[in-house]
Amino acid sequence: MSLRRLLAIMVKELRQLRRDRITLGMIVGIPVLQLLLFGYAINMDVRGLPAAVADEAQTAGSRALVQDLLATGVIAPAAQARSPADLMDLLRSGRISVGVAIPRDYERRRIEGRESVQILVDGSDTVVQASARQLAQIPLDGRVSVAQLVNVVSFYNPERRSAVNIVPGLIGVILTLTMVLFTAVAIVRERERGNMELLITTPVSSAELMIGKVLPYVGIGLVQTTVVLLLGVGIFQVPIRGALVSVYVAALLLIAANLSLGLLISTRAKSQFQAMQMTFFVFLPSILLSGFMFPFAGMPVAAQWIAQVLPLTHFMRLIRGVMLRGADLGDLLPSVLALCAFTAVMMSVAILKFRKRLD
Numbered sequence: 405m406s407l408r409r410l411l412a413i414m415v416k417e418l419r420q421l422r423r424d425r426i427t428l429g430m431i432v433g434i435p436v437l438q439l440l441l442f443g444y445a446i447n448m449d450v451r452g453l454p455a456a457v458a459d460e461a462q463t464a465g466s467r468a469l470v471q472d473l474l475a476t477g478v479i480a481p482a483a484q485a486r487s488p489a490d491l492m493d494l495l496r497s498g499r500i501s502v503g504v505a506i507p508r509d510y511e512r513r514r515i516e517g518r519e520s521v522q523i524l525v526d527g528s529d530t531v532v533q534a535s536a537r538q539l540a541q542i543p544l545d546g547r548v549s550v551a552q553l554v555n556v557v558s559f560y561n562p563e564r565r566s567a568v569n570i571v572p573g574l575i576g577v578i579l580t581l582t583m584v585l586f587t588a589v590a591i592v593r594e595r596e597r598g599n600m601e602l603l604i605t606t607p608v609s610s611a612e613l614m615i616g617k618v619l620p621y622v623g624i625g626l627v628q629t630t631v632v633l634l635l636g637v638g639i640f641q642v643p644i645r646g647a648l649v650s651v652y653v654a655a656l657l658l659i660a661a662n663l664s665l666g667l668l669i670s671t672r673a674k675s676q677f678q679a680m681q682m683t684f685f686v687f688l689p690s691i692l693l694s695g696f697m698f699p700f701a702g703m704p705v706a707a708q709w710i711a712q713v714l715p716l717t718h719f720m721r722l723i724r725g726v727m728l729r730g731a732d733l734g735d736l737l738p739s740v741l742a743l744c745a746f747t748a749v750m751m752s753v754a755i756l757k758f759r760k761r762l763d
Contacts (some may be wrong), residue, residue: 586664
């Protein structure tokens with residue numbers, strides 16, 4: 405073995421890496437991204453859970469109790485409610501994670517030492533459920549524990565089964581990875597195989613080519629959704645409390661968003677390998693910041709703003725709201741509109757960036 409030839413090959417490989425800006429960026433970018441996400445954005449000690457209080461007693465004691473609960477930092481006011489029914493509507497729509505219901509006879513119940521307050525928790529997220537239970541451990545008047553007066557009621561997943569929380573989100577994770585990856589290599593593959601020469605001579609417009617590329621994958625995405633649903637319901641007994649058609653509409657919205665993102669990547673990548681690299685670079689923050697693995701409420705504000713741009717974040721709200729809480733898509737309209745807007749922007753940019761030419 406010649407050391408000179410070996411060094412020549414090493415120099416050639418380093419020069420090639422230097423010219424490949426995407427690979428060079430990922431060498432540094434992936435460690436930095438993971439460090440920032442796991443060290444800064446990921447927080448299992450959830451604070452500031454969106455909450456609402458239905459104080460039907462309106463006494464000095466009930467108001468003091470509310471202030472004690474807010475002082476823990478576990479919950480933060482996010483909406484107003486007049487009755488427990490209002491709290492349930494807010495929970496179902498996903499606007500709050502915790503509801504505090506104080507009855508009219510709160511003072512009499514407290515004096516008698518009976519259960520006097522209900523804390524309603526959205527149990528579709530097991531981490532949120534565990535954090536909300538901390539509210540039953542704070543001291544009250546320095547004499548008794550809130551645990552003696554408070555009943556923490558978990559809805560939608562009272563058994564705290566992880567499969568109930570994971571399976572709906574897994575639909576989004578699978579669709580994000582496969583849909584973006586499939587379409588990210590679509591245009592690049594045409595160039596590498598020489599098919600772009602044939603497309604140049606046809607009257608097919610850029611928009612027709614792009615849309616025609618993604619339509620077959622819509623069916624593939626729906627098949628994947630069906631497979632996950634069948635296995636989740638059949639094996640893990642995951643409930644579908646909302647309308648099944650709403651589940652598939654939510655899946656279609658995510659499929660469209662991911663396909664448009666994949667097409668944009670495809671127009672910018674120079675090879676299939678680059679397309680896969682860029683897909684992974686998008687997939688990593690999606691799975692970490694969307695609320696699938698870690699609670700969204702535990703992230704700092706900056707990370708939450710970044711997560712709002714990711715389609716998977718909005719899909720998590722849709723699919724868990726429909727499947728676990730029985731919500732309608734109308735109750736989750738902001739997430740629906742966000743996915744539609746993302747699809748429109750990404751598809752428009754991809755069509756503008758694409759040109760039927762060999763370079």
